[in-house]
Every structure is written in C-alpha cells, then in structure tokens.
Amino acid sequence: MAGGLTHLNERGEAHIVDIGDKESTRRRAVAQARINAGAETISAILGGALKKGDALAVARVAGIMAAKKTADLIPLCHTIPLTKVSVDIMGDGAAAIRIEATAETTGQTGVEMEALVAASTAALTLYDMAKALDRAMTITDICVLEKSGGKSGNFSRP
Template sequence: MAGGLTHLNEKGEAHIVDIGDKAVTRRRAVAQARLLAQPETIAAIMGGGLKKGDALAVARVAGIMAAKKTSDLIPLCHPIPLTKVEVEIEADGEGAILIHATAETTGQTGVEMEALLAASTAALTLYDMAKAIDRAMVISELCLLEKSGGKSGDFTR
C-alpha cells in the first residue's frame, strides 16, 4: 500500500485528510453491486411487477441520493460537489441483477466512496422493494471497478 493510511495522523489518530494543496482534476469512479435472487424475483423486479411500484426507478434515485450524502454517512469523507452520478441496473442472467454506479467530479479528492455508496444503496433499495416475495436475496460483489484522476492515477479491476 503506497503512502500508508491517509486517515491516520502521525499519532495514529483518525483525522480528515487535508486536501487544500491537491490539484483540482477531473475524477471518476465506477462501482458495482450484485443482487442474487430467485429467478421469479428478478423477473418481478425487472418487469415492474412489485406491489411497491417501479423498483428500478426508485433504486436509481436512491443510489443518486446516497452518493450526494456520502460525507454525511462515511465519517472522514469530504463533501464533494458531484458533477455526475449515474446508476445503471440490468439483469445478469435469470438469478441476478447487476448495478453499476458512476460518480464524477472536478475537484481535489476522488469519488470512489460516492460510487460505492450509490451501488450499495441501489442494491439495498431493490432488496427492500422485493423482500416481501424473497427474503433470501443476497447482495454481493460490492467493489470498485475503476477510478481515474488525481495523484494516485488510474485503477481498473
């Protein structure tokens, strides 16, 4: 791990990282989450057949809202003016849904946490909307797929 843990000071205490001297650059991150469920549940979610309504639209909005609230939920994250948040949801075979969340900014710190929170919140929203028909759903594979911009450079899984 290059550079050590940035959220710890020289005494080992948690602190918010000083980004005042960092360059303003275009930054982008893409994260994913996967929702595993019974084929009937996937069909109901993807086909709009849930009693609670359009799960896909609600999950997309929930993911966007979550990205905007990242610094309120993750203690040492800076508030970031996001220039774009996009949540894409698609069936992945008969037994899974794949969620991709993209966050972008022009700023002094990255948007990895915003993308991860968007993807996980969208998945949790789908779970909530479908739990009446399938409580055995599993949310898995929450991970960063790629990031670009900033001093640490680009990353692709």
C-alpha cells in the first residue's frame, strides 16, 4: 500500500502494520514541544523556584518514561526496544520553553511517536508543576523536527 494509510486494511479497518519482513536499521527521531507562559512563570520553571520541586528534572524523567510506554498509549504503535531517549529543556525567549526529545533504536520501525510522546509528556509535566502560577500556559508546536533511518529515508523540518 505504497503512499496509502498503512494502519488501515483493505476493508478500511484499523490494524497494526506487519513489520516482520522489514530490515532492521538504525532509527532516530527528534521532536519538540513548546510551552508559552508569562515571563515570571518561565523564569520560575527554569530557575527551579517552584514549590513542587525541580520541574526540569521531573519533566525529563517523565518524558523518558513516556517514550518507553508509547505502545501502551498509542494503540497501533509497536513496542520498540529503545537504545536512547533524551529530553532537553531550554528557555526560548522570555516567555517560552522549548522541549526537544530524541529517541533512537535499531529496529524495523521508526521512533517518531516515541520522540513525540516524550516531548509532549515533558511539556504536560511542566504545565502540571507550574499551573498554580499560570493556568493560562499553552503547549504548542508539537512536531517531528527530524528523523533518520528506514525505507522512507531522512526527514528534516525546514
């Protein structure tokens, strides 16, 4: 089903894709999420001044844990033996934080969903830890920045 929706069978029903005949290759994906908030909130998160504790450390661990649970959260994802997951959190101007998550494996399917789940979960964790300061925070720009490996080749967001 080249170019089609691979998670639908010939009757249009959802199914998990058979990857049994695919070659194992080195796979890597980088995804991001962004939190927009007031400058005081961003400063408190980045400066470790939240009453709930070190939000950055908790968000990193939450993102890593979430990447490992992607197949439990996204119904048609394969369970993937991840070889690396990292979550980097940085200020992005006075009123934003950018989260960048990287997932890697050597396997038969890509790790874009694992990177996206890691970035999203880290952002949700930061929201949870800082919501007492700013309930108007928004989480935006969740997307794949780049991916490599596999039959479809490399992708890099312009």
